[in-house]
Each structure stands twice: as structure tokens, then as C-alpha cells.
Amino acid sequence: MDKAFALYGCGKAGISVALALKGAGWSVAGCGSRSTASAEAGAQWLACPLLKGPEELPAGIPLMIGVPEQALGEVDHEIASRDQAIQGRIVFHLSGAVPSRLLTRCRMKGASVGSLHPLMILPDPLAGALALRSATFAIEGRPEALAVIRSMALAISGKCIALSPHSKTLYHAAAVTAANHLVALLWESQTLLARAGVRPEEALPAFQALVEGTVKNIYSSGPVASLTGPVERGDATMVKNHLSALKRWPDSRERYRVMALAALSLARRRHPERYMDYDALEKLLS
Ligand SMILES: NC(=O)c1ccc[n+]([C@@H]2O[C@H](COP(=O)([O-])OP(=O)(O)OC[C@H]3O[C@@H](n4cnc5c(N)ncnc54)[C@H](OP(=O)(O)O)[C@@H]3O)[C@@H](O)[C@H]2O)c1
Secondary structure, three states: OOOEEEEEOOOHHHHHHHHHHHHOOOEEEEEEOOOHHHHHHHHHHHOOOEOOOHHHOOOOOOEEEOOOHHHHHHHHHHHHHHOOOOOOOEEEEOOOOOOHHHOHHHHHOOOEEEEEEEOOOOOOHHHHHHHHOOOOEEEEEOHHHHHHHHHHHHHHOOOEEEOOHHHHHHHHHHHHHHHHHHHHHHHHHHHHHHHOOOOHHHHHHHOHHHHHHHHHHHHHHOHHHHOOOHHHHOOHHHHHHHHHHOOOOHHHHHHHHHHHHHHHHHHHHHOHHHHHHHHHHHHHHO
8 A cells, every 4th residue: 555554542643643644635544542532533524444453553664652652662562562563564653752662572573663742733624734834843763764754754744854863852841941941931921910900811912013023033033133132131220120020930031041040141152242241140140
């Protein structure tokens, strides 16, 4: 069967990626999961045969594993012991946090393992499949697996980055910083604004245009050129005033201090000639 794959673990990510692959010309040879309910839901979404277990996997097609990280060990064991055609099969998971070599048993039985991590939030199959058309995929694994999952990523969105197994955790920390920590940072900003007397329901939208404009600048001009504000200007008096206004909330003051130091290292790249102002700021912030 040309350009076909099977899915094991019919959750949000598995079905979203499988649907996106279907839209990009791949066919789904079958899907299975832990519970009958989720396997049936998968089969319905993907209009594909329902597999009762790994022993029903058609030979010679790649297998995508869509289970959470904590279930990968158990599923690896289940597939390796029940799939009669595991030798030479391409088996890949969707986690960004762990490398594919974690699929130890499949690997020992001769499978070529990999991972395909969509850099996207996949809340449900349909929204997920649509969002994936513009997502970058991080891929990693054995050369045979890499060739197939690269072609999958390119078919869906045309965007992928290749990682070494050793850099997978660092890569995941970077993704968490960009997505989750950005949420925390905006929450912090909303909290400070509420402390300044702005009603909570006004605090979040008040900064929307500012935040969106900043993000737009970053993607058009890069982070160094997008940095503005008191740190970039080397305005120690203003930064000192901020720290003093934050004295009542030591946790917020600490978060401000750490982020200001991060901004300072960007500012140094932008204006190396301002090193004397920046040295004074660093002293104030350290
Ligand atoms: N959702 C996202 O935004 C997203 C984005 C990128 C990557 N990912 C990655 O995708 C993977 C799956 O995440 P998810 O959000 O799709 O999780 P999920 O919605 O909770 O789905 C997990 C699926 O795996 C099945 N499963 C769990 N344990 C199993 C086992 N031992 N054997 C067979 N099937 C099992 C579950 O079956 P039951 O329904 O029967 O419990 C469920 O269908 C994770 O590695 C995650 O990091 C997720």
C-alpha cells in the first residue's frame, strides 16, 4: 500500500495528525487504542478499519503512536510483543519531550523508530488538523524513519526541523518557554495592571494591541531589533523606580528582575556601544 500508515492511540494529537495526513494524500490503514470507545471514535473520524490490537497491523506500513508520554513504555512493549511484522517497520511517536530511542523494545525487534512532534496545540481533531497545515514539525529518529516522517511533515505543512536525540529535551524546554511561559508572562502583566487599579476584565484586553504588535515585530524584524523600553534605553532611574514600586510583591519583583536581565542581554547585542549604561543596569539588577 503506497503512502499508508496506521495509528495506535486515538487521542487529540493522534487523530489530528492522522486527519491532516489524510488531507495531504496519505491513507489510514487502521487505528487502535486502549479503550474500544476511543478506537471507535478514531475509526469514525478517520473512516478507517478498527484494529483490535497490534497483531492486526498490516505489514510494511509505518505506525504512528499517539499515546501520552507515561504510556509509551507500556505501548512499546505491547507492540513489540504482539506485532508479527515489527521487523523493519517504521514506528514513531508524537511526543516532543522524549526521544524515539525510548521505544526500546520495538527497536530491539528491528523496527526503525522516530518521533514527529507537531509544534501546535491540538485541542480536538478538526481544529487540530486545520491548525497543523501551518505548523512546524520537529522530527528525530533513525534514518529510515526520518525519511518517512520528514515526507509526512512536508506533505502537511512544508515545515520541519530535524533534531538529534540528545537535544530533544532542550528542544522541548524551548517550546515550553515560547508557549507556556509566554502565557505565564502575560498573566503576570495582567496581575500587575490589576494591582495598578485596572479592573481584571479590562486588564487583559488593555495590552492586546501592544502584545500583538510586539509579536508581529519579532517575526518581521527579529528579537534584537524589536526590543524597546527602559532597559534598551539604559534608563537605570526608571528601572529603579519599577523595582521600588514592586517592593510590596517580592515574587513579582523577582520575576521583573530576572526578565529585565534577559532583556539586558538582548540590549547588549543591539547597542554594544552602550556598555557603560548597561553595566550600571546590570549592577542594579544583580
Ligand atoms: N494535544 C496536543 O496539543 C499535543 C500537541 C503535540 C504533541 N502532543 C503529544 O501527543 C501525545 C498524545 O497526547 P494527546 O493530547 O493526544 O493525549 P490524549 O488526548 O489524552 O490521548 C491519548 C490517547 O492514547 C490512548 N492511550 C493511553 N494509554 C494507552 C495505552 N496504554 N495503550 C493504548 N492507547 C493508550 C488513550 O486512550 P483512551 O482514550 O482509551 O484513554 C487516548 O486515546 C503526547 O505525547 C503529547 O505530548 C499533544
